[in-house]
Amino acid sequence: MTTGATTTGARLAGTTEQLRRANLSRTLEVLHQRGPTSRSDLTRTLGLSRSTMAAVVADLEALGLVTETQPAATSRAGRPSGLVRPADDVVAIAVNPEVDAVHVGVVGLHGRVLEHTRIEVPDTRMSTIVPLATAAIRGMLADDPPRYRVVGIGLAIPGQVRISDGVIRQATHLGWTEEPIADLFVEATGLRTWAANAATLAMRAESQFGAGQGVQDLVYFIGGASGIGGGAIVGGRLLTGDGGYAGEFGHTVVRPDGRACHCGGTGCLEAEVDQATLLRAVGLEAAQADELPARLVASDDPAVADLVEEKSSLLAIAVRNALNTLNPEAVVLSGFLAALHRASGRDLTAGAVASARERVELRDAALGVEQLMIGAGELVFGELLRDPVLLATPVLA
Template identity: 35%
Template sequence: MRAELERDRSGPQGKDAIRRQNLSAVLRAVRRSGSISRTGLVQELALSRTTVGELVTQLVGLGLVVEDDVKETGTAGRPSHVVRASDLVGALAVNPESDALTIGVVSLGGRILYRVRHEAGNVHSLDDVVALCRATSDELRKVLPGGCRIAGAGVAIGGQVSKRSGRVLLAPRLGWRDADVASGLSRALRMPVFVDNNARLVAVAEQRHGAVRGVTDFVYLFGGAGGIGGGIVAGDAVLSGRDGLAGEFGHMRISSAADVDYGGFAGTVEALIKRDDLVESLGLRHVTDAELESLVRTEHAPAFMRVARRQVRALAVTLANVANIFDPEVILLGGFLGMLAARFDDQLRAAMLAATLPSIGATVDVRTAGEPVNGALWGAAELVFDRLVQDPLDVALAKT
């Protein structure tokens, strides 16, 4: 199948289509590997050395990849050419939450080139988000490396995003309902804008760059200020559902308790495991993720321990259900769920295994993800880069 990439077709249109497919295949392989030699590309894509050389040269000319001369240790002769994605091509990444709006620029090579956090005394309106994104975009030429170009913008939303319409159907903690986020931002920024659920985007980012790189079957669960959601990868494919709404683990009922979640449902995962409750148990109102992580790791006050242990018990039931349903290789926990898991690892694991089928529980690996904000920015950027990689010749890059 890979060898077909190089097969010629009669006529200029056929040749052009194959050329585009080959460029896409090379750029995808470069991004997947982080850096790879031309020889490695020849072996992975089953293309000739001449073809790979021409494709890499064209991608270099487009400014999408760079080549470094690397001399392998203990070898003689000329240094080999190692290809990596350019850090001078980026995507604007936007992550609005109830407590803050984070805007960043992520490079095609996976580096976060810029990040700013706007604290929210109350919920950011969509107009606020558009205005702050426009102001940030205007400032980028002052803070980004010279010659950096932006391929588009991606938005990670803590809510339901329709795959068919692209509209935010419901983001309870933001107060947004049936909001056309992409069109408003696209007009303001004068670039293409793509929107998806934040937890699903982080799952994609973690598979490509983070804690589950290369894992083909995993479930990601994220807990943040906006609630609890998740992403599912099975057989190396992201499960998004009929309209892109899959992964709403927060609304899964696990108890007969009267506590309600942000959607108004009682006894759910999100009703019993809330970041707000954890923060309140510490005697605080507003706290960054970094501050909360430090406190969760060291706090012993009775009020905190009571809330934390109750949340850990609910989280164990949730993980057991997820394991029994999906039989994943890994369950990855992000946000404050990962903080709880790190602090109460033994208790969480024991309670989870007690409710998990032995044949599944014996092999599932529970891990914690990296910094949640970075994951959301990476994931939002991947919305843009997926389009760029699909056809490197068809994306207009705006200079900052």
């Protein structure tokens, strides 16, 4: 009987601890999504009792993940509710290597980009990229006393990444194959590191904080210096495929007898439609890519108009294929693809099956140049939100 009672007690204790950690996770997730929220609103949203909510907030404060501001006294009846906000100093480091530069940023909870720097690179060798990014990270963390509590590093890679161990299977534009990039950053910085496909992370950011908020069926296209990527959310769930490599819209064939692509095929969207060609057409450098939308729209050069017409018609083929295959509620365009669409004025849904396009909305990405930083941060914060107790104690460089 004693052994049975002990076993039952251990089971109940385990269940209680699991419930506590689940409540911590749910509460931090709401704060990460909404930002500062009153304790009374949290109580209603999560369906918890006032005493349980008070205990949850106290636990999160003790972990250093939230702060609660007590409101000023009012003449209203009842006790005023405190405002709970995500801690300002809990951050993720975001790294996004491209063919011409590596971007490094500091991202706070609730999708706040606190710092962002772009470092031009002489080449894309791993032995160049990792030290340059590491030096930038150490510079951002050089304050004494430390300004940030770093949960980890998120790597947004323009290529196929095995999420389970952060190994790059193939990033053709960068010349990387089977590179253990997450392990390399752990060795260089001492920080926990996760890696995933850049387009998938950008879509995750837009879904959480930008143009895709509340959309259950979403298709996302992004164009940048390292090519075209994409992703899809189906029924509110990220479409991953068997190995996590789904959503490669950049390799939709839009011209079967077209140009050779880095992937080994021909006529892929990213082989036929690229940022560098559009930048050259309007006299811009790679570092001026954010000026491309305005330049394309303002141009009165017939050659530019012809180029926009040709490239937008190819983009329309890829969008049409995505509509017919996935029947999304919204299509979000990002990077130079949004600029191309805006300059062309083309209806990218034309030619799709009528029932697949009748309700779809085409939207520009809302987070601009920060979406990859936010997305890489989400890769880290996703781990924190799953179990705040496990990851609340940061590892600092």
